[in-house]
Amino acid sequence: MARYDKTTYTLRILGCTPETLPMSQLAKYLSELSNLLEGLENVHFESVTPGSACLNFAVEGDSKSKARARLVSVASDPKSTTKSNIRKLLRNNGHSGAKLYQGKMPVWSVHREFNRKNQVTVKKTDKIQGRLFDLGGKQERVRALIQGADSRAYKCHLNIQLAEKLKPYLWTNIQVTGDAEWSKDAMRNEWILTNFVIKDFTPLSSESLRDIFSELSQLPSQWTGDSDPHGDILKARH
Structure with a gap:
């Protein structure tokens, strides 16, 4: 199979870089993509590149059309498990959002949500x-x-x-x-x-x-495990 016969995708994680993205967090983001594309052959992780942190993967041969259908379906599904799980990862990791691209064309995006309550x-x-x-x-x-x-x-x-x-x-x-x-x-x-x-x-x-x-x-600190350092700092600055 020719290497050029492939479609490349990028999941861009906003709010971090390749240098600041821990391997444990990288693995969890890739796991969500892997679960979405489970059962498809010729899906390969390629690299992590700058531009926030861009997780690049490629799909080859007969798997290309099926992979695209699954990836695009996430955009139109308001109850998408993939989006929901990635949103939780963004919140837990402190990242602001994630955007999926096919080449340079946007496919879908997810933004971190807070528990407003x-x-x-x-x-x-x-x-x-x-x-x-x-x-x-x-x-x-x-x-x-x-x-x-x-x-x-x-x-x-x-x-x-x-x-x-x-x-x-x-x-x-x-x-x-x-x-x-x-x-x-x-x-x-x-x-x-x-x-x-x-x-x-x-x-x-x-x-x-x-x-x-x-x-x-x-340096010696007066803060204990039960205290709120950030709250103390905010009070001290007023």
Whole structure:
């Protein structure tokens, strides 16, 4: 069978990169695709590439039409198990969404949902420190992705004028200040950044942010396992 006789697909996981996507999470996303395409031969995982984190796989020969039918059916099925399970993974992993492409053509997308019933939202001026690893967009609202010391990718937005000033600092450590919206699911007891509009930024030294946080973690702390550090920080900033 000729290798060129294949159709390529990409599941793009938003809010992470190949460097920040743990193998355990990668395996779970691929497992959902595998379950959807179960029983089909000539379906092969190929690679993980940048562009958030792009999980690339290919389908060859007689399996191509059947695979496409199953993948496309997800888009029109409001009760799709595949979408539901991927949405749960996005929520548990802190990723903002997933988009499936056939080549460069979009097939379907899934976005993370919160349990609104148990959610607390805080809007305030805040700061994020990390490595700027992506900056792009063709509209007035430019997207910036910052990798924090916890290896999580934080999605932010800013205007074109500020993006031009920020461009020389791509792949360096920065601190951004802006309007943030944090959401906390009371059931999971976890704060997640749901929106951040950058208003200003400051370049940081080349010292590793992970090293800085590691040093801070060695300092004596008054917080106990039953306390709420994030809540204490919010109170202290008011």
